[in-house]
Amino acid sequence: MHAPMASPETTKVEAGFGWLAIVRIGLVQAAIGALVMLATTVLNRLMVVEFALAAAIPAGLVAWHYAVQLGRPLWGHGSDKSAAKGGNSRTVWIIGGVAVLACASLLATQATLMLGTSPALGFTLAVVAYTLIGVGVGAGGTSALALLASGVAPQRRAAAAAVTWIMMVAGIVVSAITVGQLLKPFSPERLLTVAGGLALVMVTLTVLATFRLERQAGRFGHAASDEGEAPDFRAAIREIMSETAARRFTIFIFVSMIAFSMQDLILEPFAGLIFGLSPGESTQMGGQHQGGILLGMIVTGIGGSAFSGKRPDGLRIWVICGCLLSAVGLGALGLAAVNGPPWPLGINVFVLGFGNGVFAVAAIGAMMGLAGAGETTREGVRMGVWGASQAIAFGLGGLTGAVGVDLARHALGNDGAAFQLVFGLEAAAFVLAALLAVKATGAAAMRAGATQGEREVYA
Known part of the structure; x- marks a missing residue:
C-alpha cells in the first residue's frame, strides 16, 4: 500500500x-x-x-x-x-x-x-x-x-x-x-x-x-506536528526526568563530557614535565591532537550519516567506538607517563584526538535525534537540559584534571605516576560512558516518541 x-x-x-x-x-x-x-x-x-x-x-x-x-x-x-x-x-x-x-x-x-x-x-x-x-x-x-x-x-x-x-x-x-x-x-x-x-x-x-x-x-521532531503550545517549564522538566531514555542520556552526557574535558588543562604540562618539550613543541603537539579531532569529526560526519539514515540507533556504534578509542589513547598516555621518551607521543595524541572527534560528533548527532522524542516537550528545553549537563561537566572535568594532577604529584612524589593515575581515571570514565551509551543511544531510546515521518525514514 x-x-x-x-x-x-x-x-x-x-x-x-x-x-x-x-x-x-x-x-x-x-x-x-x-x-x-x-x-x-x-x-x-x-x-x-x-x-x-x-x-x-x-x-x-x-x-x-x-x-x-x-x-x-x-x-x-x-x-x-x-x-x-x-x-x-x-x-x-x-x-x-x-x-x-x-x-x-x-x-x-x-x-x-x-x-x-x-x-x-x-x-x-x-x-x-x-x-x-x-x-x-x-x-x-x-x-x-x-x-x-x-x-x-x-x-x-x-x-x-x-x-x-x-x-x-x-x-x-x-x-x-x-x-x-x-x-x-x-x-x-x-x-x-x-x-x-x-x-x-x-x-x-x-x-x-x-x-x-x-x-x-x-x-x-516536534516541528512535524501541530501539538500547539509547549507545556510550562515545570511540566516539561518533569516529563524529561520521568523518561528513562532522557535520564540515561543526561547521565551519559555528563560522564562522557567529564572524561572529554579532563585532559584540557594537563596535556601540555604533561608534555613539558615528562617529555621535556618546549612551549612551542607542546603547542605543536596540541595541534596534532586537534588534527586528530578534526579527522574524527569528518569521518563520523560522513560515515555516521550513512548509518543514521537507515537505523534509529545508527550512531550508537560510533559513540561507543569513539569512547573506547579515547580510552585506549588515554591508557597509552598513562604508559607514556612512566616510560617517557622515545614513546611516540605525537601519534598517541593524534589517536586520542581521533577518538575524541568520533565521540563528539556522534554524541551530538544522537542528541539531536532524541531532542524531538518527547510526547509534549520540545527541542529547546531538551537541548537545554543536555547543554546544561555538558557545561557543568566541562567545568568540573577541567578542574578535576588539573587539581587531580596537583594532588597526585604531592601525594606520590612522582610526576609520571601522578599523570598516569589521572589519565587512567579519565580512561575509566570513557569506558563507563561507552557502557552508558549502549542503552542511552539504543534503538528503543531513539525511537521513543519519534514522529511518524521519522519512523518511516527509519523503516
Whole structure:
C-alpha cells in the first residue's frame, strides 16, 4: 500500500535544512566560539601574565560562566514557547543571545583592564561580565541547536553535527589568530578596539547567517506536528526526568563530557614535565591532537550519516567506538607517563584526538535525534537540559584534571605516576560512558516518541 503523494508545499517543508542552511547555523556557532575565545584565552593570559593574578581567578571566572549555563533548560523552554507561535522566533533568541555575549565580552575586556588600577571594581565587573557570557552562550547556543535538531532530517544529523562543531572550532582558531595579529603591538586601547570590532563583526555575521533561515526548517521532531503550545517549564522538566531514555542520556552526557574535558588543562604540562618539550613543541603537539579531532569529526560526519539514515540507533556504534578509542589513547598516555621518551607521543595524541572527534560528533548527532522524542516537550528545553549537563561537566572535568594532577604529584612524589593515575581515571570514565551509551543511544531510546515521518525514514 503506497502512502498518499505529498503536495509540493509539504515536500518542501519536510525536506528540512539543506547543506547551505546547516553551514549558516555553523556560522552562528563559529561566532559564539570566537566571542568566548576572547574571554577564555586572551583575557585569561592578561590576568595571569600582565596583571600577575593567581591563575585561579580567571579559571574561577571561566568555571562560573559554565555554572550560569545551568539556566539552559529555562532559555530553551522560552525558545520553544516562542517557536510554537511560528515566525522567526528561534532566530530572535539566537541573535539576542549572541548580542548579549558580544556586549559581555566588551564588558569583560574593560573589567580586565581595570584590574590593574581598581581591583575591587574590576573584579566585580568581571563577575557580571562572565555571568552575561554564560547567559549569551546558553540562550543563543541552545536555540541554534534546537533549530538544527528540529529542521534537519534524521539521515543528515551526524553530518550536521560535524559541520557545526567543525565550524565552531574553526571560529575559535581563526579569531584567535586574527586577534593575536591585531593586538601587535599590545596596548589597552588597541585591545578595546579589537574587542569592539570582534563583537560587531560576530553580531553582524549572526544576523546575516540567520536571515530568513527559519523558513527553511523541515518538519522533524516536534516541528512535524501541530501539538500547539509547549507545556510550562515545570511540566516539561518533569516529563524529561520521568523518561528513562532522557535520564540515561543526561547521565551519559555528563560522564562522557567529564572524561572529554579532563585532559584540557594537563596535556601540555604533561608534555613539558615528562617529555621535556618546549612551549612551542607542546603547542605543536596540541595541534596534532586537534588534527586528530578534526579527522574524527569528518569521518563520523560522513560515515555516521550513512548509518543514521537507515537505523534509529545508527550512531550508537560510533559513540561507543569513539569512547573506547579515547580510552585506549588515554591508557597509552598513562604508559607514556612512566616510560617517557622515545614513546611516540605525537601519534598517541593524534589517536586520542581521533577518538575524541568520533565521540563528539556522534554524541551530538544522537542528541539531536532524541531532542524531538518527547510526547509534549520540545527541542529547546531538551537541548537545554543536555547543554546544561555538558557545561557543568566541562567545568568540573577541567578542574578535576588539573587539581587531580596537583594532588597526585604531592601525594606520590612522582610526576609520571601522578599523570598516569589521572589519565587512567579519565580512561575509566570513557569506558563507563561507552557502557552508558549502549542503552542511552539504543534503538528503543531513539525511537521513543519519534514522529511518524521519522519512523518511516527509519523503516
